[in-house]
Amino acid sequence: MQMASTPTTGDRFRQLIRSLTGISLPPSKVQMIDQRLRRRVVEYGLPDTEAYLEKLLAGELPQDELPRVIDLITTNTTSFFRESEHFDFLTGHILPDRLAKARAEGRKRFKLWSAASSEGAEAFTAAMVLEEARRKGAGFDYAILGTDISARMLERATAAIYADEQLTTVPRDLVTRYFLRADDPSMAGKARIVPELRARTRFRHLNLMDKSYAVDRDVDVIFLRNVLIYFDATDKEQVVDRLAGHIAKGGYLLVGHAESMIVRHPLLRQVKPTIFQKC
Ligand SMILES: C[S@@+](CC[C@H](N)C(=O)[O-])C[C@H]1O[C@@H](n2cnc3c(N)ncnc32)[C@H](O)[C@@H]1O
Numbered sequence: 489m490q491m492a493s494t495p496t497t498g499d500r501f502r503q504l505i506r507s508l509t510g511i512s513l514p515p516s517k518v519q520m521i522d523q524r525l526r527r528r529v530v531e532y533g534l535p536d537t538e539a540y541l542e543k544l545l546a547g548e549l550p551q552d553e554l555p556r557v558i559d560l561i562t563t564n565t566t567s568f569f570r571e572s573e574h575f576d577f578l579t580g581h582i583l584p585d586r587l588a589k590a591r592a593e594g595r596k597r598f599k600l601w602s603a604a605s606s607e608g609a610e611a612f613t614a615a616m617v618l619e620e621a622r623r624k625g626a627g628f629d630y631a632i633l634g635t636d637i638s639a640r641m642l643e644r645a646t647a648a649i650y651a652d653e654q655l656t657t658v659p660r661d662l663v664t665r666y667f668l669r670a671d672d673p674s675m676a677g678k679a680r681i682v683p684e685l686r687a688r689t690r691f692r693h694l695n696l697m698d699k700s701y702a703v704d705r706d707v708d709v710i711f712l713r714n715v716l717i718y719f720d721a722t723d724k725e726q727v728v729d730r731l732a733g734h735i736a737k738g739g740y741l742l743v744g745h746a747e748s749m750i751v752r753h754p755l756l757r758q759v760k761p762t763i764f765q766k767c
Pocket residue numbers: 508509510511562563564565566567570603604605606607610635636637638641694695696697712713714715718744
């Protein structure tokens with residue numbers, strides 16, 4: 489009979505992160521964990537990551553240490569107009585489709601949820617293209633919700649200040665229209681999203697592993713991009729199932745290009761490789 493081996497500190501840490509965030513960290517990620525936690529190890533004057541993790545797991549570090557670890561462990565890569573065909577589909581197809589239905593039902597507000605928003609580039613890209621559609625005469629109102637597990641990313645998203653290098657993927661006319669510069673030296677090389685778009689875009693903490701989400705159940709479109717890849721099969725399925733419950737009938741779910749095969753749900757019909765519509 490094979491005896492179960494005692495879990496190592498690393499195993500227990502990976503298990504903790506999985507249970508808190510859904511993020512699967514295979515043992516091959518040990519070097520990445522080491523690198524990302526280095527600052528914390530130094531901050532506590534500990535000899536190595538192992539010693540730091542032992543203290544963390546024993547509950548010997550301050551209470552706000554765990555959210556910091558989650559901030560460091562999550563991969564927050566994002567950009568404006570990432571997978572830009574989604575934004576073409578949003579204004580070219582989803583918006584007219586949903587507005588026609590909304591008018592028939594006497595509703596006016598278009599609701600979009602960026603369900604792993606990172607520092608807000610996805611939500612504000614949507615805000616820019618929706619605002620452009622409004623400028624061109626489509627009479628509608630919209631509200632955008634961005635949620636994420638990382639407190640640090642949510643702080644950045646709420647501040648809505650981006651470095652010039654991050655604006656290289658934004659068309660020039662949209663940079664002029666939707667980003668503001670200030671003379672303040674602290675804003676050198678940076679620009680801030682205009683108040684009109686910020687007023688329509690809220691960010692808040694939401695862990696996709698939670699059993700239920702305090703979000704409206706008639707959302708027109710959910711962007712769930714480049715986050716399912718970090719979860720294991722059961723969690724992926726459960727997250728999609730919970731989110732499906734928040735999409736209005738006829739509304740849409742968009743996932744990242746690496747994630748199209750993950751979505752299998754009786755109520756979600758695939759209309760394009762990464763785009764699903766709720767029946
Ligand atoms: C790679 S970014 C993707 C950002 C954006 N959706 C995009 O495609 O550009 C993944 C985001 O998912 C967030 N995340 C990871 N696990 C999460 C969870 N359990 N609940 C909510 N957000 C989570 C991370 O903090 C990170 O900001």
